[in-house]
Amino acid sequence: MRAPARVHVLSLGGTISMAQDATGLRAAPADAPDAGLVSPVPEDVEVTHVPVANVGSPSVRPAQLAEVLERARDAVAGGAAGVVVTHGTDTLEESAFLLNRYWDLEAPLVLTGAMRPANAPGADGPANLRDAVRTALAPSARGLGVLAVFDSLVHLADRVTKVSSRSVDAFASEPSGPVALVGERDLRLVYRPTDRSALLGGALPDRLPRVPVLALGLGDDAELLDALAPDALEGLVVEGVGMGHVPERAVGRLRALTARGVPVVVATRVPSGGTSLNHYDYPGSEVDLIRAGCVMAGALTPHSARLLLQALVADGADADRISREFEAFGY
Template sequence: MSIPTVAIGALGGTIASTSNAHDGSEIVPTLSAERLAAAVPGLEELAEVRAETLAQLPSPSLDEPTVMRALRWAQAAVDAGAVGVVLTQGTDTLEESAYLLDLFWDRPEPLVVTGAMRSPQAAGADGPANLLTAVRCALAPASRGRGVLVAFDDEIHQARWVAKTDSMSTSAFRSPVFGPIGRCVEAEIVYGVTAGRPAPLPPPQDEGADPRVPLLATYLGDDGHVLDALSPAGIQGVVIAGFGAGHVSAAMAEAVGRKSSELPVVFASRTGSGPTGRAMYGYPGSEIDLLARGAIGAGWLSPVKARLLLWALLATGPADAARLRAEFAARGTP
């Protein structure tokens, strides 16, 4: 009896890292996709695995062009017959990679991202278990139509809401407010919500498109100096991680107004949970004030995901204010 095909693409990260030190320190990505798959007991009984090493990078060295190349590889894998795709990578930027992939993933087949918090040589290495869960997720018929998913520690998360919330724990990934959408229980993928997601964006006409969109976090006493110092000749947009529901100081608000006249400025909440406001506060630097100055609220999107959405929109179309506001309103809402 034939078994389904799953494609596994490896980008590096802790899940693929080994050490030459006697104490297991100083790990670096070295393992291929084939070796990662071979280390998972029982995987060959679930699926025919097509494994390919796409990169061997530490998570902080991933960038948008690399992720977009992985996207095109995953699309080609599905077109070649895979019923689902799994990408492995480092965890530091996993929440960002997964969301960028989700913005453009235009297939009903599942694309599942996973990684590990412990290297393969560490006691209690979590990579094999996470990879096995990810493959099961990619195979599950109930995973179809859900876009890009993150499988970690036996939980399934939507790419749009998941975040790395702990620097060391094997249960580092959470979805603040909304929680995971599914779990792997006794080898079965179980979902608690129905499938649904925003429509994918069209692919960039220029495969090399890479808009420069910095992310600035506001802070106590922020006077807008850093924002003013950003030259519109060198960037295409900017995202502000604001206090509370997206607030900034009165001085920073003036800078936001000046910058909004030159290019798109998005404000998000740096709190880690909850949306930007729309109509509660009216002081200088409040959400009402920033909206009046031309800035765009990120809604429920975290600052890093608001930055990726702005990057994606600028890579696929004009920086039209009405278009950007409409997309953030739609994609920043549960």
């Protein structure tokens, strides 16, 4: 008799492991780390589980993701067909994106979670966990890198983003939509993804470089940068407007950073369309910022751009390499 396929589950906490009070509010981490992690699986599948943390996802740390990466690799080396990570939804897309820079195995690494606590009526955690386990076993998921599974849909880590703070249908993929639907024995692929970009491999650092996101809108000239010590930043991501534009008076401050060797990446606050390279040429436009030494984030959200820049800086990337890696996400 053939041994059952094995999927290893690593839990980091989040709503899927939380319980709400009698009023149906004030969800908090449950005392038992297995809370919400009960889901029907096929008889020929063995699911093992190890808790890594039990926190709200804003408190997940790079060191915990480094542990997840190491444990996931060990599980696959030990015969697991794939690995599932349960995670809070607030920063699930960030952890998926960061893990995708280092996950270099064919086996699927699948993140999922829940929008409703484990003891809530209509809790969505069990169904999401079941679908994540199915995805971890799916032949069509192999080689796709890190995936996010939610509401029966499969998203690529580099495209998924949270679009609702309340709905169980909380995630979408820009600009392509989900890559697949979850089936009982395999995925139903909607399209064939392109080759993965910016795959670093190796170990995920316990500490990431200091790279904040600075949002610049109407009347904001980035004066905050004047108050920082010269060595306060190891990189900067600017959340601009439109196709990656900032107020004219901010450009000089950003140019001063790039002249000192501090990489500056410009993203946009607009949910769809990303940044451009050559649509506009006026003070503060993308062409002006590129002349000032900035790099455009393309399709990446500001926070994904931050994580990619942090990973590249931690890897010792120079300005040319940083520019090349971000070009892969351009339009």
